Structure formats: structure tokens, C-alpha cells
Amino acid sequence: MNLSPCSIFTPVITLMLLLEVRAMAAAAASSHPYCGPLPGSDVDKVQFAMNLEFLEAEYFLYGSMGKGLDKFAPYLTNGGPPPVGGQKADLDELGFHIIQEFAYEEIDHLRAINETVGGIPRPLLNISKENFANIFDQAVGYKLDPPFDAYANTINYYLASYLLPYVGLVGYVGAEPYLVNFTTKGLVASLLGVESGQDAVIRALLYERGHLKVPPYDLTVAEFTDKLSQLRNRLAMCGVKDEGVVVPTELGAAGKTETNVLSAGKNSLSYRRNPQEILRIVYGTGDEHVPGGFYPHGGNGRIASSFL
Ligand SMILES: *[C@@H]1O[C@H](CO)[C@@H](O)[C@H](O)[C@H]1NC(C)=O
Ligand SMILES: *[C@@H]1O[C@H](CO)[C@@H](O)[C@H](O)[C@H]1NC(C)=O
Numbered sequence: 001m002n003l004s005p006c007s008i009f010t011p012v013i014t015l016m017l018l019l020e021v022r023a024m025a026a027a028a029a030s031s032h033p034y035c036g037p038l039p040g041s042d043v044d045k046v047q048f049a050m051n052l053e054f055l056e057a058e059y060f061l062y063g064s065m066g067k068g069l070d071k072f073a074p075y076l077t078n079g080g081p082p083p084v085g086g087q088k089a090d091l092d093e094l095g096f097h098i099i100q101e102f103a104y105e106e107i108d109h110l111r112a113i114n115e116t117v118g119g120i121p122r123p124l125l126n127i128s129k130e131n132f133a134n135i136f137d138q139a140v141g142y143k144l145d146p147p148f149d150a151y152a153n154t155i156n157y158y159l160a161s162y163l164l165p166y167v168g169l170v171g172y173v174g175a176e177p178y179l180v181n182f183t184t185k186g187l188v189a190s191l192l193g194v195e196s197g198q199d200a201v202i203r204a205l206l207y208e209r210g211h212l213k214v215p216p217y218d219l220t221v222a223e224f225t226d227k228l229s230q231l232r233n234r235l236a237m238c239g240v241k242d243e244g245v246v247v248p249t250e251l252g253a254a255g256k257t258e259t260n261v262l263s264a265g266k267n268s269l270s271y272r273r274n275p276q277e278i279l280r281i282v283y284g285t286g287d288e289h290v291p292g293g294f295y296p297h298g299g300n301g302r303i304a305s306s307f308l
């Protein structure tokens, strides 16, 4: 048989190419967004959650009373800078009472964490209406005209609030199974209870108005919740873990209902998110290494800092 050099080498080259393609595929797979649990100490995990509690505290304090932690509990800021863009919202009486209560609950949560595991400095927070407007534009896929104003009225404020406690909730559900210490487990369970309560109240208030248009836009309240949830799923890049207040039946409880007052997965169990997913969402960048959105300089504490 008369083999030309070419026919000898072709299979070798093919094999090498195949191996290279496999290596590239493996590299691509490993650069896929990480969706599993994060190793680390209980203290780091609980302090990570403080980033979200600070955000909620400031948004609810400003929204209900026009001032933030620097007025109501400066000793809990641990020297962090004041937020930018907070303002009093034009809430109806029911909305004012609910949001004011949430605001005080967040101060209590910050105190509970700070007293149990020690506190981190408050990160720089951007709670300006412009930041919320950007998020809403990203969610709907075009520039809303006029820009969405999170402080303009009760329904807008509830829609913007839809963005906050749910992220804390899924973060606590994600952290709880991997905590080892009884004290921190107990704390996180108790924080989770109230966080999910806040989320449920906001969702129920939105569900009640689900079919109404959000003036002056041509979108209903339910459509906005769906788009905001889809945005979070896109940014976190770990599948569907977030659902609006009305869903296709197969996503509803037991696959039997389109109403979706609570967002939950299979067997109506709460979804879980790891810190990376949470950072991808709250930074608005889809990348835990690239701060932005609510956290122009990123979050504080060992976990958030480790990605910066
Ligand atoms: C559990 O965590 C708490 C709070 O950080 C700490 O005071 C306590 O010593 C820890 N217990 C154990 C057994 O590590
Ligand atoms: C909060 O935690 C910090 C850091 O551990 C500590 O210095 C401060 O005294 C704590 N403040 C409160 C009110 O517990």
C-alpha cells in the first residue's frame, strides 16, 4: 500500500482537532455562569445578605418617610456612604403604613444580623428613579416614555418594590441548606420568614390590580411583573426561578392555575439562588464581577468583594 504523508497525518490532525474542540467546549462549559452553592463560612453568608437588607432598608425608609438609615439608625451603617437618589414616594394611606412597617422591619433585620455575626459597612446604593427606570426599560426591552418613576405613586412604588424582598427571599432559601451553625441557621430562617412575608404582601397588592394598565403605559400590572421576573431570570442565567403574578398554567401551583400570587417551583417550593446569581441581578449586569445598578461600587463583605 502506498500511503501518502497526507493520508497518514490526516487522522492525527483530525484527532488533534477533535481534542482541541473538546478542550474548547470544556473551557466554554467552565466559563458558564455558576449556579451551585457557594462554599464559605456562615458569617460570610449572613453578612452577604446584609447588602440586600441595606438596599431594602433605604428604599422603604426613603419611600415612606423621605429619609434613610442616617436619620433612623446611623449606628447600623458601619460608616458606609449614604445612598443616592432616595426620595419620599407619593403613597396612598394603606401603602404608606405597609411600607413604613417594612422599613422598620429592615432596620430590625440589620440590627439582628449586626448583633449576631457583626456588621459590614453599608455599600453605596443607587435608589434613584433613574436607576429604577433603567431596570424597567431593560425588562420591557425598550425605553418607556415617559421614564418609569418608582416614587410617583403607589402602584409604581409597589412595582419597584417587587424587585427587592424576593431577591432576599431566594437568597436566604439558597443559603439555609449550607449553613452549619445553629445560631446562624436560626437567624436566617427567621429573616426568611419575614422577607417572604413582605414579598407576599407586595405580590398580593399587585395581583389585586393585575389586569389594570399602569398609566400612561400600554402594559398591565401583571405584564410588568412578568417582564421584571423574566429580566431577573435572564440576568441570573440559572434557569427559571422567578415568575410574575399571572403565569401559564403549567407554571402555576400543581400545574393547575394561572394565578401566581406566590412565586415557587416544582411542588410549590421556593426557588433558591446563590450569591453570584443575586449579584448578577442586583448589579443589573448579568456578571457578579461587574458592579452597577443598585450597587455602583459593588457589594460589601467577603463574598461580594471576592468577585470584584
Ligand atoms: C455559631 O455562631 C455564633 C454567631 O456567629 C457564634 O457566636 C457561635 O460561637 C457559633 N457556634 C459554634 C458552635 O461555632
Ligand atoms: C455592628 O457590627 C460592627 C462590626 O462587627 C460592630 O463594630 C458594631 O459595634 C455593631 N453595631 C451594633 C449596633 O451591633
Ligand SMILES: *[C@@H]1O[C@H](CO)[C@@H](O)[C@H](O)[C@H]1NC(C)=O
Residues within 6 Å of the ligand: 084, 126, 128, 130, 131, 134, 296
Ligand atoms: C445612579 O443611576 C443612574 C441611572 O443609571 C445614573 O445616571 C447615576 O449616575 C447613578 N448614580 C451613581 C452614584 O452611580
